[in-house]
Amino acid sequence: MVNSVKTFLKQVGKDYQNQSVNPPVVRASTIIFKTLQDIKKTQSNYKKNPLSKNFDYGRKGTSTTFALQELLRKIENAYQVYLTPTGFGAVFLGVISVVRPGDEIIITDSVYSPTRFLTEDYLKKFNIKAVFYDPKNLDDLKKKITNKTKLIFVENPGSNTFEFQDLKKILSFAKNKNIYTAIDNTWGTPYLIKPLDLGFDMSIVSATKYYSGHSDVMGGSLAIKKRLFKEVELSQKAVGLRLSPDDAYLIMRGLRTLDIRLDKHQENTIKVANFLSKQKKVKEVFYPIKKNIKQYKMWKKYYSGSSGLMGVKIISKNKNSVIKFLNKLKLFAHGYSWGGFESLALYQDKLALGNRSYTKLSNNEHIIRLHIGLEDPNDLIADIKQAIKSIR
Ligand SMILES: Cc1ncc(COP(=O)(O)O)c(C=O)c1O
DSSP: SSOOOHHHHHHTOOOOTTBBBOOOOOOOOSSOOSSSHHHHHHHHHHOOOOOOOOOSSSOOHHHHHHHHHHHHHHHHHHHHEEEEESSHHHHHHHHHHHTTTTEEEEEEOOOOOHHHIIIIIGGGGGTTTEEEETTTHHHHHHHHOOTTEEEEESSSOTTTTOOOOOOHHHHHHHHHTOEEEEEOTTTTTTHHHOOHHOOOOOEETTTTTTOOSSSOOOOOEEOOOGHHHHHHHHHHHOOOOOHHHHHEEEEEEETTTHHHHHHHHHHHHHHHHHHHHHOEEEEEEEEEOOSSSSSHHHHHHHOOOOSSSSEEEESSSHHHHHHHHHOOOOSSSSSOOOOOOEEEEEEOHHHHSSOSSSSOHHHHHEEHHHHHHHHOOOHHHHHHHHHHOOOO
16 A cells, blocks of 8 residues: 555545546446356456456445455455455354364454354354463463364454453464464454454454444455465355445445544543543453553554553442443443444443353452543543442
8 A cells, every 4th residue: 555544545436437536336136238248258357367346246246345345455455355244244254264174263262252152152063163262371372272273263352351462472373384363353443453464364344343433334344365265255155245335335434534533532542541540449441551561562562553442340249330330321322332433331241241261250340341432532531420429
């Protein structure tokens, strides 16, 4: 990329042919051709260059989805990017492309809980075994590698407890063995870290979050290195996942301001995290603000900034008073997902944390997840201040 990503996101996709700044929404199931030879030509172009516009049927995309694919291919420095109807669809596509019966996958213990369900429960039916490692102890990961390990799946930072890991160390474990590496990079996006440049084979982002940025669309992207192209291309063909052109358009529109929104999410979240870290009932803030801790060093080593999702560990013998605190917040709605312009809060009970092995919580410890939006941070802090008094 010649220009910085900030310039690229504003300039990309201009359509002089249609005289529009943005590529138009092209909706199509049937893709039409003037002659039968034209269909054959498209198909033979694909055989010669598999990255060409391979549309002979709507499931393979239209010029709108192609424009988004191209944009993401560039910011991820990827060989190819696959667009999926949800972020979880991208997790599924990435995982099933590489594992086979008898294989083992090693996964971050604090992984997004549906990813845990996919690998630990669902894939068991296909004789694929999932093994979870402690994200705070990478020697644990190293010990779990066997000659059956096919994939190391990292989520960085982990969901809800936000552990930042030494990514190069993880990659060094996979090197020179027949082990693929994948990362769920939804928290950072390629604006803050480029996993494929570090050496990961796959980088997964839920476009539902910061790419779209407006809490009104779902999508996902799986960016891959060339060595996985054949496998993922085959799986994509077999499962038929497709992002609709309307959703692709909205995601591309969101991406225009990804940099500006993420910079502001970071600024606001640092303020809120600093405020929270001084509160009596707060035992720990899961956000990279404390320079003396290992987590901060790992974040600093790999990321150019931070986003708006954080965790807070609250100490209270009275769970109801923690729930009351959350219910008293006026500017934070309660709901799943994150990455939009607005603030959100959730109480993360055992179900939301998933069936973890390494997150130990005593009865008086509670984890809440906050997404800090683009509101005035002073208003958010004032809101938390009036509500946090409820905790006993
Ligand atoms: C870290 C992470 N990865 C993947 C996903 C799945 O994305 P989607 O909701 O678009 O399926 C989520 C959703 O919350 C997430 O938090």
